[in-house]
Amino acid sequence: MLKNLKETMKNAPIVRRGTYNYFIHPISDGVPLVRxxxxxxVIACIVKNANLEVDKIVTVEAMGLPLGAALSTMTDIPFIIIRKRKYELPGEIAVHQATGYSKGELYLNGINKGDRVLIVDDVISTGGTMKAVIQALEQAGAIIEDIVVVIERGEGRKVIEDMGYRVQTIIKIDVDEHGVKILGCIDDKL
Structure with a gap:
């Protein structure tokens, strides 16, 4: 299982952004090609491991879109995209997000008080995006049933678990100027 994910992670190119070693991968960047x-x-792994007893799947623009769409199609659970653009719809919730290499606002629409949700995202590194997503969902009155992230890098998982939430990740990596090192996989029970 997860042969394609492991192989593509091992071969992911590395780009420097300041002092940050940024890996480029189809799941996290949509390039060079999402096969x-x-x-x-990846979606089969999420279906196998996630709590799908939810009303909505929540994902984050941009690379959460293919994950949310594919998972929604497989499970018939509708999905919500937390956007990086304001729509000014009634009840829209804005939260600030800061990651290891960017910051900005995120906007949540379409969540009602009491909605049971599954959060799905591509990468967790610092936990900044996930923290903002959780704050928006808490503010909306949603019940977070599960959080599944494809790629874990850094200490972000611990940040979210320290907030009282369990985070499942599919693959855990470390990145340096020489490439990606796989530290563990859900197959190995991370």
Whole structure:
């Protein structure tokens, strides 16, 4: 299982952004090419491991979109996209997000008080995006049933677990100027 994910992670190019070693991968960046067998493998793993007893799937623009769409199609659970653009709809919730290499606002629409949600995202590194997502969902009165992230890098998982939430990740990596090192995989029970 997860053969495609492991192989593509090992071969992911590294780009420096200041002092940050940024890995480029189809799941986290949509380049160079998102192959259906990779996406299918990742979604099958999420279906197998996530709590799907939810009303809505919540994901974050931009690379959460293919994950949310594919998962919604497989499970018939509708999905919400937390956007980086304001729509000014009634009840819209804005929260500030800061990551290891960017910051900005996120906007949540379409969540009602009491909605049971599954959060799905591509990467957790510092936990900044996930923290903002959780704050928006708490403010909306949603019940976070589960959080699943494809790629874990850094201390972000611990930040979210310290907030009282469990985070499942599919693959855990470390990155340096020489490439990506796989530290663990859900197959190995991270």
């Amino acid at each position: 259906p067998e990779l996406l299918r493998e």
